[in-house]
Amino acid sequence: MAGAQPTPADEAREAVVEAALGALGLDAKARLLAGQDMWTLPALPEIGLKSLVMSDGPIGVRGVRWTADDPSVALPSPTALAATWDPGLARRAGVLLAQEARRKGVHVLLAPTVNLHRSPLGGRHFECYSEDPYLTGVIGTGYVLGVQSGGVGTTVKHFVANDAETDRLTVNNLVPERALRELYLAPFEAIVRNARPWGVMTAYNTVNGTTMTEHHHLVGEVLRGEWGFDGFNVSDWTAARDTVAAANGGLDVAMPGPRTVYGPALAQAVRDGKVSEATVDAAVRRVLRLAARVGILAGAEPVVAAPPAPVDGEALAREIARRSFVLVRNERGALPLRPGATVALIGAAARDARVLGGGSATVFPPRIVSPLDGLTAALPAGTLAYAVGADPATELAVADQGFRLRAVCRNAAGEIIGTRSAPGGLIQWMGSDLPEGVTYATLHTVELTGTFTPRASGPHTFGIKGTGPFTLTVDGTTYYDDDQRAGQEDPFDTFFGAPVPRARVELTAGEPVEVSLTHVVRIPEDLPMKVVGFALAHSGPQRDPDELIAEAVEAARGADTAVVMVATTDRVESEGFDRRDLRLPGRQDDLVRAVAAANPNTVVVVNSGSPVELPWRNEVAAVLLTWFPGQEGGAALADVLTGAHEPGGRLPTTWGSLADAPVTQVVPVDGELRYSEGVFIGYRAWERAGRTPSYPFGHGLGYTDWAYESLEADGTTVRVRVRNTGERAGREVVQVYVGPTGPGPERPARWLAGFASVEAGPGESAEVTVELPRRAFEVWDDTAKTWSCVKGSYEISAGRSIADRRLTAAINV
Incomplete structure (x- = not known):
């Protein structure tokens, strides 16, 4: 590791690793580098190596089973964690996740995601931290330190420039080298240098003509060479496509299995002279090093012998959430609510909360506290009323409320060979995660069967998510019996695609009916992994939207405060596709305007993982962003x-409108996506374009006020004194920006160089010290292929956001 001296414990582990490596033959070594199933690497008993288990994150640890039967603590989204601007809190989140991983027998967490918010249309931005590489690197460092302090490995992902979802498996991202270094590689570099992660995941996409699983320059020369990364490098799932190119490009592990480009194919490539055995040995050494670190290699002392003290997951999830909420508008003291005031809570998302984003980051929490639940418990009896108002869901959702289901597995003769409870309507069985007694060889059909008790009378729509033969029966009537085809070529469409409506049935509230969805399992031979995935979908009776809005208006008119919940859905923000616009789905904008017209004391709570347009923001009293x-x-x-x-x-x-956003292109042209904006993304691009967003980077209000009293700066340190001028205790995030004032290469007007938080009571003052990293004054020199310090004069500013800079000082570097 560059700049890190090995400890005696490191040296002892390395000795065990070398001895184990020397005892392995070529076939065993090649087998170790290939997934044996969806989530694990094979055990090698001859050297005392147990099977290594990996699991998706980053907000929880799902484990090897994708089911609500195996619940996991669900923390707020990565955008929420970054919104805390608190690396210490990120580290505490990591400690909890390590605890969850150990509980589930997981050795490596497939997280954190540190790609950047290049364009607001990126569909997976809720899973990334920020548009700023420095903030991303700091939060990611805290997260990795926390997880690994619990003896669990991380895989920082997706290396690199995996900033959009459109054609993600094949897109060639053309990124100028300076932008690659200063933006997209920067958070990976910071985390490697400051947290020493035990793993990195390479992305699906291609960068400048080479797919990332084969990118020797970025993996071998930059990641391992310049930065000294000594961990293992795993492909994103199914990303590795060529045995020889991947091995020679620096890929250690090809996932998932059992069909991969490694294993026997890699051993044969060595025998054919296309890959050197030394290359295989280097990869195996890194995997064994990981195994030693997490404690599954005999004779090697794990890095963490005793895990940290237990963490209360519910309490920490609640703390992170409230610390992440961003109050972007608060007129006339609308918040906090006046004690004893009556409240009208409005919005479908207040009752059926969306707490996490869609895709591989999904976990199944043991409980969900909805806004309606939370406010009902917190407010005096009789002061809270609820109205649906408008439903953001314009498509079917996976069966949930009112369903009691189980999965029944049968062989080709129709005999039951296994069962499993299915609390929701979703089946996602991967690799060896099958019900007891069931094998892929014997499995012919899976039936989701049980009852549905509607909570509203009227026409209910049932649908199917997935591909292949299905039979759908509701209340004794078969409504669909046919083959449902895939909508796109992404192999994960089964999980991320839209449900298709197949039945419309009149039902009565409170009266249960029998439901059944039977799927004939067909697993193509050419798939690299064995997966059974489909879902029963449902939507209730659709009332007239105008009537719902009118009811909400009446509820709002009779309350002291109206709280309107607006939200996105998993058809808007999810893995697998990018967004087409930034509008809230359904009639939610109409709802907000109607309620605000009826009650000037309207508070809007925005439940989305990434920016949405808020065209009514100046018509309401307060706006609170709560992420997922x-x-x-x-x-x-x-x-x-x-x-x-x-x-x-x-x-x-x-946060701003799509029409004003400077960088919006996420759709490749002829297979290529050009990052033609260079180093100008996020606030850097907004300032360069001279455009004013709805809410600038770094913005956020509290329940008190702050005065910035003094700033002292030199080339390495900034000291800022602030005073709480309000009437209650509070927390302030002091943000420090650096901007050039003299000649030099083209650069942004300013950029985040550091930050620190402070807490103080009413009238109290406090001082923060922010260290300025040398990198804050450097640019990547494309000609010299190195970092270059740009000497000259700079303005150092401190304030509350990129647009609210309170104090400045001039320095020379």
């Missing part, structure tokens, strides 16, 4: 709305 707030989101919302706690968040990314 995790399982305790409703309780945290009650904490903040009632004033029990202050909203602590600051924006980790710029």
